[in-house]
Amino acid sequence: MSRSPGYDDMMIFCRNIAIIACLGLALSTSADAQEDPSKYPTRAIHIVVGFTPGGGNDLIARIVGQKLSESLGQAVVIDNKPGGGAIVATEYVAKSAPDGYTLLIGASGAMAINPAVYARLGYDPVKDFIPITELGSFPLILIVNATSPIKSVADLITFAKAHPKEANYSSSSAAFQLVTELFKQKTGAPMQEIPYKGANDSVMAVISGQVTATIADAGPVSGQVKGGQVRALAVTSPTRAADLPDVPTMKEAGTDVDAVLWSGIFAPRQTPPAIVKKLEAELTRIIREPDVAARLKPLGIQPVGNSSEEFARILAADIARWTEVARAGNIKIEQ
Template identity: 35%
Template sequence: MPLRRSAIVALSTVAAMAALAPGWAQGQPAPAWPTKTIRIMVGSPPGGPSDITTRLFAEQLQQRTGQPVVVENRPGAGNNLAAQVVAQSEADGHTLVLSPDTVVTTNPLVYRNMPFDPRKDLVNVSILAGFTQLLVCNPKVQARSVSELIALAKARPMTYASGGPAVPGHLATEMLLQRTGARMQHIPYKGPAPATLAVLSGEVDCGFLATPTVMQHVKAGKLNALAVSSAQPSPLAPDVPTLPKALNQPDLDITFKLVLQARRGTPPAVIAALEKHAAEIMQRPDIRARLQASDLTPVGSTSAQAEATVREDSARWEPVVKQLGLTME
């Protein structure tokens, strides 16, 4: 299973200690970087966890480097379109992407004809934050709990929305269905925002979607929240049960990470500069507060920590994806 929220918090603590270390990694001098505008690609529309985190990070990075930092949203193909831009860019640290870890952990297993190899073409610079998903349904769906939803899904055809194939919401729902033996038809959209609109309109019954994207609609009574995907309650929805508790399955803890990535081959000094900026930015009290207000857990890991964590999660997800038979062209 993906890294738990408690493990993310522990990694954040290690990152905070690393941020206090003086100088650049391995005593390297500060690199002549950046020398021009930095582009950070995001594989989802505005409003989701990736976009929220990227814009906060970009704002701070621009202040720290003195160079413009531009955020470009390029949704589609499970965040692959945004990552592909970086995979095919110059390896100079001026084109970056903030992706859910699924781009590296599961997309290579799901997408048969990817025009790049995220595991070979991208370097994981830093885990900026961790996040979970909130299971919501249209009020017309006669389910006020996960058990009621599962019973409905076993009794009649139902649908669920996600931000695209193999994205966190898709994986979280499929894991739920696998554990319970229920069935629901997957309806993918280009990002969490349009998926949320589909559930709001009743076009789709339910969905595991980003908490900051759907919480305003839950509070307004336009969506019913059934469970949060992690083992720890959501700060934004403390009264919503966790999925492990709702199903009495303590090991069912589904947490994801947001990873800053560069083109593989980017000079080590530039990677060191980026990871130092990431660690220090993610430890700022104001940034931490703003991320936590959006149900995101700030981290700011080193590149070595990010690489190790992504490798570990890739190994955990591989048998799950193969068992589910998730494939896309």
């Protein structure tokens, strides 16, 4: 087939135009992906929660998210991705773009305790994330049925040692299991774990008399304590809970158990330092506001708001601590 004069030149010209267009598109896409951190944020921020709506971590996210939206001038969307003890949500954020637009509400269960008990995880809390700030910490409460003859921590230890086949406890996650395992290791009390799907089910098992005891979140269970449905034996924090001033600490009750859980904000690793610092400054300010503290108090949550570096040290220390507890208790979960 014969070609008209200049055909080859025209083809070369068109090819070059196509290459230039593709390069322009690639550069435009790259520029969008590498947004100027000083202009952050320019669109909605998503905070991912690994639990269903209505729980403690979800409520923290919504309280803080509303304030963050007001201060940054962009929408903050709460994405609930429950499943696998927050594993689903944590893996999702670990694989998200490190641009500051996908953040994680990371509880100590997912970030410090899951790595201690799961043989395999699809994320590494240290290698895959940057801790931005610890939003809040909260104690747990050791409870028994209100009609139980067990009226103190010492009574529970005595009962468990005298009835090793009968003494048991309910647990709804690896976090509660390991805190109870720590109690067992410190006291020598032989108690068998009875797993339940959720925290409410775990507490109801105590109320209905299905189990001897449980360790539960202070916020959700304080109402049952005040209502006389359960008896609080001790709190796991170093100081007494403001909402339950008559309940002793574990140390006051004669046991060397100190366990405080926490929730914080994490970003995917490689998020630009300027964005991390901006989020850190905003979130630490927000969590310390009096009206935020007032909304968190009924949940049994103590506002914290520390630096990224300090939060990273807490995370590393907790991973080491709970790994040792799991190893001593021979606790390993296969997926």
